[in-house]
Amino acid sequence: MSCYPLLVLWCDLICTVADSHVTFTFWSHDMRVNATALSKALLSDLQDEIDVQLPSWAPDSTPRQVACYALRDSLLKKFNEADKPSDSACAAALEKFHAVNKRCGDWINLCESSLDEMLVEGVRDALYSFWFKNHDTPLVSSINELFVNGRAGPGSSVKARDSDFYTKMFDSSLTGTGDLPYCWGRLVCISEVWREAELLRQSLHGTTVVESSNYSFVNKTTKIARGICTEPSINMWFQLGLGGFIEHRLKTVFGIDLGSQPYVNSVMARRGSLGDGFDTIDLESASDSIALNMLEDVLPRDFLRWLKLLRCKSTILPNKEVVQLNMVSTMGNGFTFPLETLIFSCIVQSVYRSLDIPMKGKGEATSRNFAVFGDDIIVDSRATRRVLRLLHLLGFVVNADKTFVEGQFRESCGADYVSGVNVRGVYVKSLKTEQDLCVAINVLNRWTAKTGVSLTNTVSVLLNGIRNPTSRCVPPDEDDASGIHIPECMVRTLVGTVRGRGKVPLYRANHGGLRSYDAFVPRSWEFLILGGVCWTFKEQVRRNYNPSGLLIAFLSGNIRGCRVSLRQRVIRYTSKRRWTPRWGYLSPRPLEGLYGPNGSRQFVDACTLNLVSSGFGAEA
Numbered sequence: 001m002s003c004y005p006l007l008v009l010w011c012d013l014i015c016t017v018a019d020s021h022v023t024f025t026f027w028s029h030d031m032r033v034n035a036t037a038l039s040k041a042l043l044s045d046l047q048d049e050i051d052v053q054l055p056s057w058a059p060d061s062t063p064r065q066v067a068c069y070a071l072r073d074s075l076l077k078k079f080n081e082a083d084k085p086s087d088s089a090c091a092a093a094l095e096k097f098h099a100v101n102k103r104c105g106d107w108i109n110l111c112e113s114s115l116d117e118m119l120v121e122g123v124r125d126a127l128y129s130f131w132f133k134n135h136d137t138p139l140v141s142s143i144n145e146l147f148v149n150g151r152a153g154p155g156s157s158v159k160a161r162d163s164d165f166y167t168k169m170f171d172s173s174l175t176g177t178g179d180l181p182y183c184w185g186r187l188v189c190i191s192e193v194w195r196e197a198e199l200l201r202q203s204l205h206g207t208t209v210v211e212s213s214n215y216s217f218v219n220k221t222t223k224i225a226r227g228i229c230t231e232p233s234i235n236m237w238f239q240l241g242l243g244g245f246i247e248h249r250l251k252t253v254f255g256i257d258l259g260s261q262p263y264v265n266s267v268m269a270r271r272g273s274l275g276d277g278f279d280t281i282d283l284e285s286a287s288d289s290i291a292l293n294m295l296e297d298v299l300p301r302d303f304l305r306w307l308k309l310l311r312c313k314s315t316i317l318p319n320k321e322v323v324q325l326n327m328v329s330t331m332g333n334g335f336t337f338p339l340e341t342l343i344f345s346c347i348v349q350s351v352y353r354s355l356d357i358p359m360k361g362k363g364e365a366t367s368r369n370f371a372v373f374g375d376d377i378i379v380d381s382r383a384t385r386r387v388l389r390l391l392h393l394l395g396f397v398v399n400a401d402k403t404f405v406e407g408q409f410r411e412s413c414g415a416d417y418v419s420g421v422n423v424r425g426v427y428v429k430s431l432k433t434e435q436d437l438c439v440a441i442n443v444l445n446r447w448t449a450k451t452g453v454s455l456t457n458t459v460s461v462l463l464n465g466i467r468n469p470t471s472r473c474v475p476p477d478e479d480d481a482s483g484i485h486i487p488e489c490m491v492r493t494l495v496g497t498v499r500g501r502g503k504v505p506l507y508r509a510n511h512g513g514l515r516s517y518d519a520f521v522p523r524s525w526e527f528l529i530l531g532g533v534c535w536t537f538k539e540q541v542r543r544n545y546n547p548s549g550l551l552i553a554f555l556s557g558n559i560r561g562c563r564v565s566l567r568q569r570v571i572r573y574t575s576k577r578r579w580t581p582r583w584g585y586l587s588p589r590p591l592e593g594l595y596g597p598n599g600s601r602q603f604v605d606a607c608t609l610n611l612v613s614s615g616f617g618a619e620a
Contacts, residue, residue, distance in 0.1 A: 033431045033465040035079055041457040042075055049453055059407060063421035066409070067451045070416060074425030078221050081432055083570060085225035090217045093225040094317070096285060097215075104291035105326035107395045115354075119390045122350025123343075124298050130253055130342065131303045138302050139245050143238070146310075147187045150241030153334060154567065157233035158210055161541045163567045165558040168233060170197050170549025173205040176234030177312055181207045184234045197548035204544055212322060213312040213332065219429070227288075229315050229332035238310050239334030246338035254345045254372070255362030258338065261373040266415035266591050267365035268378045273410040273417035278369075279384045280412045282402035283391070286375030287336050290328045290343065291395045298394070310335070337374055345372045347394070348379055351386040376412045381405070415591060422450060422592050435481040435520050435573055437462045438472065441610075442480045449599070449606035450592045460614035470494050470506065470617050474519050475583045476603065481573070482519040486611065487604045488584035491515065494617050507583075514579040523572040526563045540566070 043052045050057075050068045057069040080086070085093075111117045131139050140146060152165050158175040160168040176184060185207070188194040213229040220226035231239065250256040272278035283289070295304055307328055314324050329336045345361075348370050352359050357380055360369040371378040379387050384405050388398060404410050408419045416424040426443045430436045441462050444455050463469050466484075473491065474483035494506040509515045527543055528535040529550060534543035553559050586603055588595035594602060611617075 033437060033462060035076055035081075035431060038428070038431070038458060038461050039076055041461045042072065042455070044457045045455045046072055046453070063418040063423055064451055064453065066418045067421075067423035067425070067447075068453060070423050070425035071447060072425075074427050076222070076428060078219070078427045078429050079431075080219050080222060081430060085217050085219050086222075089220070089223060089225040090318075092223060093217055093220075093227045096224070097227050097288065098323075100285045100288045101323065101326050103397075104289065104293070104395065107291040107293045109297055109393075111393065115386075116389070116393055118354060119350050119386065120298065120393060122353055123346050123390070123394070126346035126349045127298060127303070127342075128300050130249060130346065131300045133249075138300075139249055140242060140306060143183055144187060144190075145245075146238045146241035146306075147184075148241075149244045150237040151244075152233065153236050153240060155332070156230050157236055158214055158230055159208055160233055164564055165556065166546075166549055166553040166564055167541065167543060169237075170201050170546045170553070171205070171544050172201075172233070173208050174201070174234055175208045175210045175232035177210060177232060178309070180232075180234045180238065180309070181209055184237075193548045193551055197546055197552060200546050201549065211312075212314040212316045213330070215315045215317050215323070215330075217318075227331070229312070229330040231312060231332055231334070235310055235312065236334050239329075241334075242306060242310060243335035243338045246335060246342055250338065250342060250345070254349075254359075255368070256341060256345065256372060258341065258373070261371065262413040263591075264365040264368065265371045265373050265376050265378060265413040268368065268371045269410040269412040269415050270417045270420055270422075270591070271366070272378065272404075273408050274420045275408070277381045278378050278410070279381050279405040280403065280410045281377040281379065281384070281387065281391075281405075282399040282411070283375040283377075284397045284399045286340055286344075286396060287329070287331050288327050289396050290336075290340060292326055292328045294395050295328055307335070307339075341372055341374055343394075344375065344377050344391075347387060347390050348372060348377065348383070351379070351383045351390060354386065355383055357383060371412070373413055378412055431462075431465070433573070434466050434472070435571075437465045438483055438520070439480040442485045445485065445603070445606045445610050446589070446592065446594065448610055449594055449602040452602075452605075454609040454613065456610055456613040459610040463611075463614055463616060471518065472520075473507065474517050475580050475585065477582075477585050477587045478519055481571075482521065483517070484611075486607055487586075487600070489604060490607060490611070490617075491583060512581070514581050515583050516577055516579050518575050519578050520573040521576045522568070523574050524563075525566045525568045525572075527566065529559070529562045529564070 046052055046068045050065050050072075052072060054069075057066045061069070109120070111120060129135075133139065152169050154163065156163050157168055157172075159173045161172040162168065174181065174184065185198070188198040210232050213231050215227060215229055217225040217227055247258055250258070268278055269280055272280060295307065299307075311329050311333065312325065314322050315330070316322055329339070349359055352370070357369070360367060361371075362368070365371075369380050377387070391398060402411060410417050414424065415422060426440075426447050428436075428440045431440070441459055444459055444462075447453075448455055466472060469484060472483040473486045473494065476485040476487065478485065491507045492505070507515050507517055527537065527540060529545075532545060532547075534545050536542050550559065553564070558564065584600070586594065586600050589599070593599060
């Protein structure tokens with residue numbers, strides 16, 4: 001008799017018990033934090049600092065006041081208790097998508113002067129030099145290079161049974177447009193292991209030629225959702241391969257490393273706020289605004305041919321309507337972000353050359369004179385007017401609300417500065433679980449640490465939603481969702497009631513100086529590979545056993561210890577005992593001024609203002 005049914009039953013039982021444990025641990029009382037009550041508490045905290053009825057801050061406002069207005073406006077801007085955006089937010093996003101797609105289709109070259117023509121020609125030259133290394137060798141010569149450099153993204157793909165690498169590439173129907181499925185079949189035969197994995201996958205699921213991507217929505221703000229496209233799996237593999245080549249070339253030509261560029265942009269935005277002569281530019285729907293007509297005018301033919309081969313020509317809306325895409329790609333396409341970073345970098349280069357401004361994009365952030373990360377652009381103030389003009393000529397629309405060319409405010413890559421002071425607000429996206437509340441408390445405490453503004457009432461409302469919050473204290477270097485970050489000096493003062501022993505200190509250190517604590521940690525969501533079988537749990541897709549596919553997944557680092565980790569749409573948590581020898585360590589946050597002895601003092605003061613003043617620890 002096969003043991004498979006018994007093991008599946010055992011796995012399902014474990015999963016059910018774990019689910020009930022999570023429910024018992026984290027829904028121990030019915031009281032939830034009300035967003036309206038949280039907003040009222042925040043206004044109460046801020047009213048001593050600003051006039052909370054005013055629509056915005058004034059030019060003569062201090063950085064502290066600007067930070068207060070920013071927090072007021074940001075706190076619930078992205079709040080959504082549901083796992084998906086509202087119908088009205090989706091409708092607003094769809095309307096914007098149609099408008100941008102039409103604008104891309106209507107694009108024509110509207111140069112009105114010799115300067116316009118010179119700037120556009122400068123973009124053509126920059127793109128040509130980027131694509132052709134040494135003026136004659138193209139960045140990509142064959143589709144074999146894209147296959148070797150390709151990878152599967154972390155998200156979903158059309159017709160894929162799940163989003164993990166193994167299931168998506170070796171236990172699902174592969175999908176692709178045009179001749180890409182045929183190319184894929186030829187390329188996987190180069191490797192014996194890949195060929196065996198593909199033969200078994202093909203026999204179980206087959207390959208599907210599709211015409212379109214699938215359009216869907218995810219949360220962005222309360223007013224408008226974010227539209228993304230789920231690409232065919234074969235297209236995505238090659239798209240990410242091309243995107244990888246562009247990323248590497250960006251680093252070589254412009255000094256832009258997409259992994260660290262947000263930090264560079266933040267530093268340069270701060271320099272601009274201090275009067276160093278830099279302006280920050282942001283665009284509306286930049287990734288959707290790369291018109292195919294425009295690329296046909298400025299890109300080298302060879303480069304354009306690859307983009308056309310790998311893109312989807314159309315997308316299917318949630319109502320099953322098929323829309324022909326006038327944009328070259330959308331969010332969700334594997335080369336979209338590197339491509340837009342490249343285009344905007346070439347725009348900056350064209351303008352700088354026209355003004356005889358040298359491009360300084362390498363070295364320390366403090367020595368650079370431009371920065372580009374997606375549509376977050378920072379340029380020398382002398383070049384701003386021409387950059388804006390060239391963006392307009394190429395079909396892009398500037399976001400006036402997030403573009404700053406005057407005054408002392410600059411914003412880029414999530415960092416907002418006034419006179420060198422980070423005044424970025426805090427976004428609370430959900431208040432459903434204790435982990436959500438811990439995240440909100442921690443980010444608000446850090447906001448108080450950098451501004452000095454007390455949020456006693458706001459934090460008190462959040463603490464009321466956590467059962468016995470003093471038992472949920474964790475070191476400041478833990479993840480925000482793991483518990484409430486507190487300094488070591490507060491740990492020593494916390495006591496709790498133990499049956500038969502009265503009040504005793506909590507988080508006591510052992511003889512080695514280690515302090516123990518209970519932290520929220522994400523529950524692992526995975527399937528197992530045991531005895532030549534893929535064992536899955538309740539509510540999971542049943543996997544087939546593809547040994548060659550599993551070997552490739554193992555070699556690529558997607559399998560560890562006979563386990564394949566799965567991406568969770570809704571993260572579930574459990575409680576785990578941990579030990580630390582360095583509770584007093586504060587993770588450095590230099591852009592916020594929270595590092596070193598001064599940062600530690602600011603953090604202690606913030607916890608005193610927000611936690612102790614809220615009665616934190618009094619119930620212990």
